Amino acid sequence: MAQYARGAAAVAVIRLHNPPVNALSLTVLQALEDGLKRADADPSVKAVMICGENGKFSAGADIRGFSSPKRHGVPLGPIISLIERSEKPVVAAIEGIALGGGLEVALGCHYRIAHVKAHMGFPEVTIGLLPGAEGTQRLPRLIGVPAALDIITTGRHIPATEALKLGLVDEVVEENTVEAAIRFANKVIGQPLGPRRLSLKPVPKLPNMEAFLSEALVKVKKQAHGCLAPELCFQAVKAATEQPFADGVRKERELFNILLTSGQAQALQYAFFAEREVQKWTTPNGASWKSTSPQPIRKAAVIGLGTMGRGIVTSLVKANIPVVALEQNVEYLNMGRKAVMLLLEREAMKMEQGAQTLDFHNPARLQFTVDFDVLHDVDLVIEAVFENMALKKEIFHKLSRICKPGAFLCTNTSALNIDEIASATSRPHQVIGTHFFSPAHVMRLLEIIYGHHTSPTAIATAVQLAKALKKVGVVVGNCFGFVGNRMMFPYVQQAVFLVEEGSRPEAVDQVLEDFGFKIGPFRMSDLAGLDVGWRSRKGQGLTGASLPPGTPARQRHGHRYSPLPDLLCENSRFGQKTGKGWYQYEKAGGRTAKPDPWLHNFLAQYRDTHHIKTRFIDQEEILERCLFSLINEGFDILAEGIAAGPEHLDVIYINGYGWPKHRGGPMFYASTIGLPRILAKLQKYSEAHPDVPGLQPSAFLKKLVAMGNPPLKEWMSYQSRQSNKL
Numbered sequence: 207m208a209q210y211a212r213g214a215a216a217v218a219v220i221r222l223h224n225p226p227v228n229a230l231s232l233t234v235l236q237a238l239e240d241g242l243k244r245a246d247a248d249p250s251v252k253a254v255m256i257c258g259e260n261g262k263f264s265a266g267a268d269i270r271g272f273s274s275p276k277r278h279g280v281p282l283g284p285i286i287s288l289i290e291r292s293e294k295p296v297v298a299a300i301e302g303i304a305l306g307g308g309l310e311v312a313l314g315c316h317y318r319i320a321h322v323k324a325h326m327g328f329p330e331v332t333i334g335l336l337p338g339a340e341g342t343q344r345l346p347r348l349i350g351v352p353a354a355l356d357i358i359t360t361g362r363h364i365p366a367t368e369a370l371k372l373g374l375v376d377e378v379v380e381e382n383t384v385e386a387a388i389r390f391a392n393k394v395i396g397q398p399l400g401p402r403r404l405s406l407k408p409v410p411k412l413p414n415m416e417a418f419l420s421e422a423l424v425k426v427k428k429q430a431h432g433c434l435a436p437e438l439c440f441q442a443v444k445a446a447t448e449q450p451f452a453d454g455v456r457k458e459r460e461l462f463n464i465l466l467t468s469g470q471a472q473a474l475q476y477a478f479f480a481e482r483e484v485q486k487w488t489t490p491n492g493a494s495w496k497s498t499s500p501q502p503i504r505k506a507a508v509i510g511l512g513t514m515g516r517g518i519v520t521s522l523v524k525a526n527i528p529v530v531a532l533e534q535n536v537e538y539l540n541m542g543r544k545a546v547m548l549l550l551e552r553e554a555m556k557m558e559q560g561a562q563t564l565d566f567h568n569p570a571r572l573q574f575t576v577d578f579d580v581l582h583d584v585d586l587v588i589e590a591v592f593e594n595m596a597l598k599k600e601i602f603h604k605l606s607r608i609c610k611p612g613a614f615l616c617t618n619t620s621a622l623n624i625d626e627i628a629s630a631t632s633r634p635h636q637v638i639g640t641h642f643f644s645p646a647h648v649m650r651l652l653e654i655i656y657g658h659h660t661s662p663t664a665i666a667t668a669v670q671l672a673k674a675l676k677k678v679g680v681v682v683g684n685c686f687g688f689v690g691n692r693m694m695f696p697y698v699q700q701a702v703f704l705v706e707e708g709s710r711p712e713a714v715d716q717v718l719e720d721f722g723f724k725i726g727p728f729r730m731s732d733l734a735g736l737d738v739g740w741r742s743r744k745g746q747g748l749t750g751a752s753l754p755p756g757t758p759a760r761q762r763h764g765h766r767y768s769p770l771p772d773l774l775c776e777n778s779r780f781g782q783k784t785g786k787g788w789y790q791y792e793k794a795g796g797r798t799a800k801p802d803p804w805l806h807n808f809l810a811q812y813r814d815t816h817h818i819k820t821r822f823i824d825q826e827e828i829l830e831r832c833l834f835s836l837i838n839e840g841f842d843i844l845a846e847g848i849a850a851g852p853e854h855l856d857v858i859y860i861n862g863y864g865w866p867k868h869r870g871g872p873m874f875y876a877s878t879i880g881l882p883r884i885l886a887k888l889q890k891y892s893e894a895h896p897d898v899p900g901l902q903p904s905a906f907l908k909k910l911v912a913m914g915n916p917p918l919k920e921w922m923s924y925q926s927r928q929s930n931k932l
């Protein structure tokens with residue numbers, strides 16, 4: 207709702223009230239309209255001030271309302287016009303946030319006063335929409351086309367100080383914003399309102415508007431990766447430059463409706479709520495966020511300053527957590543120190559642009575050492591050495607001796623068994639997996655893996671750490687590859703099988719990049735380094751010296767196996783770092799992937815050697831075999847209770863594996879395709895390839911189809927406790 211009250215003297219106060227973020231529900235909008243009409247009708251009211259309850263103006267329209275079948279109700283646009291038409295000055299007092307429809311309300315007001323810590327923006331593009339309450343028409347009239355396009359097509363939040371420079375707000379205050387706005391309203395009583403009505407203003411002209419717009423469109427399309435909303439946001443702003451206000455509003459509405467019914471908006475809004483839902487973690491034995499408090503992390507340590515360790519140290523410093531960084535010897539320590547300092551200097555430069563500072567030259571905040579004893583007083587250790595169980599166990603054994611009793615011991619691993627690592631310590635309840643993604647100071651995902659003995663407090667503390675690092679922490683159970691990599695294995699395996707059968711790396715990558723992945727599986731493998739998987743396969747006895755003599759080249763444990771990735775490594779093709787992998791690069795460390803005739807020849811010879819008849823593989827088969835095998839593994843993960851729900855898998859894939867957010871994550875995508883279709887296709891492909899377990903439909907998928915393809919929200923109610931492997 208919105209509360210109506212009288213402020214000092216002749217100012218009516220309308221306070222938006224809908225905790226926690228004052229979203230503009232139908233009730234709030236109705237109350238806002240009633241308040242405006244009441245103020246208009248009262249001759250003793252000379253001005254109106256609109257603010258939000260609890261130090262937040264408004265987070266905009268209620269996002270849940272967009273997918274509600276009863277969406278029709280009080281529309282926001284007309285209420286904003288009502289505010290603008292008021293004959294009494296209306297002042298917005300912006301505290302906390304004014305986002306989306308909230309900012310549109312503020313733009314309808316004649317004046318805007320913001321608190322210095324407030325943020326504003328039009329994040330609609332991030333949930334697949336555009337500012338559909340006349341915002342695309344008012345904002346360019348107020349701050350000009352370049353700034354409006356930037357804000358509307360990126361959805362970025364801008365701080366009040368920037369808003370003041372852009373002319374988006376009239377005043378920024380450090381004191382009580384509501385009182386300042388009431389004083390301001392009193393001062394402007396009687397002043398002409400015409401020039402303050404944005405719908406009456408012309409859009410500021412640019413000397414080269416046409417050229418500017420065509421360049422801007424190219425940039426917007428390039429960054430969109432198949433997402434519709436940025437381009438339609440652009441079209442709406444363009445309409446403001448070409449048409450009168452009323453026509454621009456009509457165009458805005460038309461584009462808004464296209465987006466609303468596109469399916470992408472639904473996917474992006476699902477992703478928005480999924481990200482919040484996974485914060486409310488639970489485990490199969492009943493531990494949960496509700497009943498567990500995290501421990502404070504006042505000081506942390508990172509062991510190992512390779513690529514991952516460097517990124518993790520940088521993340522911790524950025525989060526203002528004092529860090530001890532440890533390496534095994536002085537040579538590695540110096541190399542690590544240099545690399546960390548370089549990363550931090552770059553981060554400091556970026557932060558200075560946003561008027562923030564980064565303190566990392568102070569040894570009390572960042573200390574480098576080779577001495578384990580220095581870790582005696584840290585609250586949490588993140589071990590980030592390479593994937594070697596024996597080494598990790600040795601380190602954890604040492605840590606459990608040196609660290610203080612309450613310290614949490616985290617291992618950054620992408621696949622190894624948390625329980626086995628924990629077994630090397632005297633405190634397995636304080637051991638937890640924290641799987642960072644590279645580069646660790648950039649990537650948002652943190653997979654948090656609890657073992658058999660991990661305490662709820664350790665889980666809560668790791669979740670809290672993720673928040674402090676501005677990451678999305680997703681809590682999952684312990685199995686080989688956890689959630690993300692476990693689902694990735696069959697996906698990459700299919701990509702390699704497709705190449706064996708007749709496709710090419712560039713063809714497979716193209717299909718998956720057209721689908722919306724930032725990078726296809728072969729480009730990704732080249733970037734990560736082919737030797738990483740090779741080492742792991744050697745460790746598992748799948749290749750290398752420990753392979754029993756006589757093992758068929760293309761079979762392991764009775765299942766199909768492709769030795770192609772091993773053969774590339776045997777030819778010293780490790781990917782980008784060696785300038786050759788599935789592609790060729792301009793030099794070792796180069797980044798521009800070019801199809802490689804050597805590889806094409808090599809593939810032809812390989813197929814000849816193994817009597818594989820090359821066949822043409824179409825895009826549909828590439829997409830389905832890669833994606834459906836990944837999704838199929840997801841159903842097994844859900845059945846085993848490794849993740850609490852499909853949202854977890856989707857958040858992991860969007861934030862850690864470049865899955866296109868506008869497709870909502872793999873499990874959401876599966877729900878939009880329809881589970882019966884996925885099952886039928888998997889059945890078809892598994893009949894053609896009976897020796898590939900990843901294509902055998904998951905029992906849980908079959909069960910859901912048998913239960914009538916229930917909506918994603920209901921899937922977990924069909925999971926049986928017996929199949930829980932935790």
Ligand SMILES: CC/C=C\C/C=C/C(=O)SCCNC(=O)CCNC(=O)[C@H](O)C(C)(C)COP(=O)(O)OP(=O)(O)OC[C@H]1O[C@@H](n2cnc3c(N)ncnc32)[C@H](O)[C@@H]1OP(=O)(O)O
Binds near residue numbers: 227266
């Ligand atoms: C016909 C024309 C109509 C429309 C034009 C207008 C369109 C719009 O306005 S679309 C909405 C645009 N606004 C947004 O996209 C803002 C989304 N929210 C956020 O970015 C963040 O929530 C926040 C910055 C506002 C706050 O962040 P934080 O403090 O980290 O809290 P949470 O994100 O955890 O949010 C708390 C709580 O609030 C729920 N929530 C937030 N915003 C909305 C919203 N706009 N509608 C509905 N619910 C919202 C969020 O889900 C959390 O709820 P739970 O605690 O239940 O998970």
